Amino acid sequence: MHEKLPEERSLLNIGDVFEDEQRSIKRAFKSRNIHPSFFFVAILLLSISLLANLALFGQVKLLKTERGLGRSEYTGLALDTPSSYHIYTEFINHNRSISDPLWEALDSSPIVVALDAAYARRHKLKESIPFPWDQSKGLYHIKAFHHIHCLKNIRHAYLTALSSPESESRIPPSHILHCLDTIRQDLMCHADDTPMPTVNERHKIGDGQPRKCKNWDALVKWTQEPERQTCFRMIDEYRRVPNSLEEFAFCPEGQEFDKIRDSMNAYFGKWGHKDPFGGGKKSSG
Ligand SMILES: *[C@@H]1O[C@H](CO)[C@@H](O)[C@H](O)[C@H]1NC(C)=O
Numbered sequence: 071m072h073e074k075l076p077e078e079r080s081l082l083n084i085g086d087v088f089e090d091e092q093r094s095i096k097r098a099f100k101s102r103n104i105h106p107s108f109f110f111v112a113i114l115l116l117s118i119s120l121l122a123n124l125a126l127f128g129q130v131k132l133l134k135t136e137r138g139l140g141r142s143e144y145t146g147l148a149l150d151t152p153s154s155y156h157i158y159t160e161f162i163n164h165n166r167s168i169s170d171p172l173w174e175a176l177d178s179s180p181i182v183v184a185l186d187a188a189y190a191r192r193h194k195l196k197e198s199i200p201f202p203w204d205q206s207k208g209l210y211h212i213k214a215f216h217h218i219h220c221l222k223n224i225r226h227a228y229l230t231a232l233s234s235p236e237s238e239s240r241i242p243p244s245h246i247l248h249c250l251d252t253i254r255q256d257l258m259c260h261a262d263d264t265p266m267p268t269v270n271e272r273h274k275i276g277d278g279q280p281r282k283c284k285n286w287d288a289l290v291k292w293t294q295e296p297e298r299q300t301c302f303r304m305i306d307e308y309r310r311v312p313n314s315l316e317e318f319a320f321c322p323e324g325q326e327f328d329k330i331r332d333s334m335n336a337y338f339g340k341w342g343h344k345d346p347f348g349g350g351k352k353s354s355g
Pocket residue numbers: 165166167168
């Protein structure tokens with residue numbers, strides 16, 4: 071009687087094939103009547119099984135590495151850029167003619183991007199208000215720039231309070247408290263668990279420790295691509311801008327921005343520009 075060999079079955083179902091293989095082995099050893107092609111088939115099947123396992127292992131490892139790099143599903147950016155943490159940076163220079171320009175140069179304008187409906191669906195983002203110059207897209211705020219905006223406001227309010235404790239800061243305390251809590255929540259969510267080496271000196275913990283960061287410039291670049299461009303510029307970081315459309319009036323040069331620039335020009339051509347901080351008309355045309 072000739073036994074039906076496993077190779078005649080679909081190799082797609084590796085589990086079934088493997089069971090058949092084991093049954094064949096048992097039967098073969100019982101009868102001591104080993105068909106010459108049996109070893110070939112057994113080795114073939116074992117090789118397939120091994121290869122499948124290796125492929126699976128490779129994929130799991132890749133997934134783990136990707137996760138280790140914290141690759142973002144939104145931008146594809148990962149924690150792959152070497153950097154180091156420093157206790158002292160010029161951002162805390164007491165001489166404000168040195169530290170202020172550094173903070174001001176840290177631009178929070180890339181905060182707003184335009185994302186199309188397909189992107190939002192793919193990433194399970196809730197619907198957002200429409201981008202004025204292309205209503206097929208929604209306006210989204212990128213967290214990192216929101217937090218930079220918040221930090222700048224906290225610093226501004228704090229330094230103002232220090233220098234003139236009597237005067238009321240222009241920034242409402244509720245904004246500062248919101249900023250502190252937003253940073254608290256995200257800090258606790260991301261909970262950086264890097265142990266910082268400690269030395270027996272004040273304000274030295276973790277100084278110079280290497281680490282991997284996201285590439286900030288690459289994130290800025292991502293927000294400024296033509297497909298996500300919003301022509302947004304933060305007119306005043308420390309004041310509310312009631313006529314907020316005026317912040318969307320800064321379309322970059324270049325023909326890749328022609329479509330939104332035309333749309334923007336059509337709007338301002340019809341309605342004119344307004345004072346960003348007041349109600350009235352500033353200019354028209
Ligand atoms: C602060 O820095 C500026 C620019 O480097 C410099 O001209 C000025 O003398 C410094 N002020 C003090 C008090 O050190």
